[in-house]
Amino acid sequence: MIKSLLLLFPALQLLAFTSWSFLTNSDKELSFNPPFLQMSGSPFLQEVMVYPSAELQAETPLAAHPTDKNVFAASAITGVYPGGYTSGFYRTTNGGTSWTGTNAIKNLSGGIITTIGDPQIVISNEYRYIMAYLASSGAGGLKVAISYSTNNGANFTSPYFVPGVDTADKVVMSIDDYPQSPNFGRCYIAYSEKGGTYFSYSTNSGTTWSSARRICPTNRYSRVGASIATGPFGEVYVSWPYYQSSSDYLGFAKSTDGGISWDSTDFSFQASASGPGFRMNLNLVKLNGLPVIGVDKSGGPRHGTIYASFIEKKSAISPALDTCDIILRSSTDGGTTWGSKVRVNSSSSASKSYQLFNQLNIDKSGNVNVFYIDTRDTPTNDSFTVYMSRSMDGGANFIDTRASNHKFKLKQLPTNQRLFGVPSYIGSYIGLASSSDKIIGLWYDNVDEQYRAYSVVYPLSTNMSLKSIPQGIYDDSFNRLKKRDSATVVLHSSQPPYQIIDSASAMIDSSNFTAALNFSNISSGDYFIEVKHKNSISVWSNAAVSIISGGNNSYDFTLAAGSSYGSNVIQLDSDPMRFGMYSGEVNSDNAIDVTDVSIIENDAFNYASGNVITDINGDNFVDVTDIAFADFGSENFVLMISP
Incomplete structure (x- = not known):
């Protein structure tokens, strides 16, 4: 001036x-x-x-x-x-x-x-x-x-x-x-x-x-x-x-x-x-x-x-x-x-x-x-x-x-x-x-x-490497997923009512279980992480996680039950130890119950095939093996647990 x-x-x-x-x-x-x-x-x-x-x-x-x-x-x-x-x-x-x-x-x-x-x-x-x-x-x-x-x-x-x-x-x-x-x-x-x-x-x-x-x-x-x-x-x-x-x-x-x-x-x-x-x-x-x-x-x-x-x-x-x-x-x-x-x-x-x-x-x-x-x-x-x-x-x-x-x-x-x-x-x-x-x-x-x-x-973009495993497509014989599948990760405010700040979707790698995500609308701060999968119960991080805007961030839901809020995951393997999201939730009500069992049974009765939501194990056919996942979740009263 x-x-x-x-x-x-x-x-x-x-x-x-x-x-x-x-x-x-x-x-x-x-x-x-x-x-x-x-x-x-x-x-x-x-x-x-x-x-x-x-x-x-x-x-x-x-x-x-x-x-x-x-x-x-x-x-x-x-x-x-x-x-x-x-x-x-x-x-x-x-x-x-x-x-x-x-x-x-x-x-x-x-x-x-x-x-x-x-x-x-x-x-x-x-x-x-x-x-x-x-x-x-x-x-x-x-x-x-x-x-x-x-x-x-x-x-x-x-x-x-x-x-x-x-x-x-x-x-x-x-x-x-x-x-x-x-x-x-x-x-x-x-x-x-x-x-x-x-x-x-x-x-x-x-x-x-x-x-x-x-x-x-x-x-x-x-x-x-x-x-x-x-x-x-x-x-x-x-x-x-x-x-x-x-x-x-x-x-x-x-x-x-x-x-x-x-x-x-x-x-x-x-x-x-x-x-x-x-x-x-x-x-x-x-x-x-x-x-x-x-x-x-x-x-x-x-x-x-x-x-x-x-x-x-x-x-x-x-x-x-x-x-x-x-x-x-x-x-x-x-x-x-x-x-x-x-x-x-x-x-x-x-x-x-x-x-x-x-x-x-x-x-x-x-x-x-x-x-x-x-x-x-x-x-x-x-x-x-x-x-x-x-x-x-x-x-x-x-x-x-x-x-x-x-x-x-x-x-x-x-x-x-x-x-x-x-x-x-x-x-x-x-x-x-x-x-x-x-x-x-x-x-x-x-x-x-x-x-x-x-x-x-x-x-303006923030990277995150996030590991998660949907139960239904995990193959414990080979310690990998049966196929790659997509997940959506939502970042929530760390304070009630935990409003959604940003979200991103990516494919989960079949061998290392990692989704490479890119967020464009967050600043550095603490966020709850929620992972959504098409036929699994969503999981939240056990606490708000510090995320650096513009940086390379990571979170792993697979190593310990305590990484998820309320330890709301299922053990999938013991050698190596791995945990994953409960599968069998197909009607998006955040619970696995008889309604999900009924929907999957109906598709199995009608010989549904292909990439359908009721194909829980990812083999492109809906049958009794898919029903079994929902039966297990229903019998154990599996629900989404969040802050």
């Missing part, structure tokens, strides 16, 4: 521009690709140094391709020039495993493009990489400029200056990335200037832009820090922080016609911001928790819901427990009304930790993800780690995952790297984006004294 100081004191602009006028065109970028991975705080997450370099990398936006799950792009303010800076471009085509790019975007002739902060990036469906940034047009003031690349970032077009811009600050950018939207591919920017919050759009993938227009009310109280998001029906939403008479509010504007006309208010709701304008100082640097908005475009039950995250302090109107917690609100009616505030991060009234630089993303499953830096792991509260909080119930509850394995103590940039001549300014935001099967978080820190960009990938 270019500082409000530049807006208030034009002389600072002159000094800044004077220093930039003597910049050279030496490009100091290093030519190697990211060489190393570090393990993060989670054993299944890996952090990557995006583009190892001796240069400054600060303020790191991130974008996902609308349909290609493995393509993401990022940018940063970079210190390529002696005493100055431009914008970097970084790209991954393997879902964040590695990155390529440059610390200085170049024009079509190979010259470095001079930018002056606030880099933003989006990707069109045609793989056009579109960047917005602040730049000097020579006409005075900071303008919003656009460049785009059609050759994967090797070259960008020369700056196109958005018409109608006076003096801009804090540019944000978005693209309508929902293929079913009537405005799919339309690009949007919003920014702040002395007259308020302004907006422009492009209908041709960033080639040309509409004249900037104010979309907020006319009074001129502080509004620096816009956020922009698109909805599934072509809507555009813009928020901004509004500070008036010692009170903070979320300002909000809505367009339903692609940004042509707007409804707006400065008083969408009141906030108990941790500092004026959602900003605060720590370690002599300026940090923030500006409002960030996102929209559910999953097609799920909360399709179209708008979410807003921001920082608040403990007060009568906030669920915050200390000086600086991240809060979430949501709206199901296009921003007209907002639901109750929910605290995002795990915290306690005694911890007094800081959560800042919050970024928000609603993934393709409709889950709410908030990415931020956090001092909770440092008793002195002066060093940060990186966390992501994830909600799978529309923001009602969150589970936190640590993303970084190292701590960093943010501090002022060295004199020769200072941004805009402001010692306390180190950048204003980090990045978060998602595709169909992953979320990538992007941040920058100074763990080795130089600010550099790091990324981490959160897989």
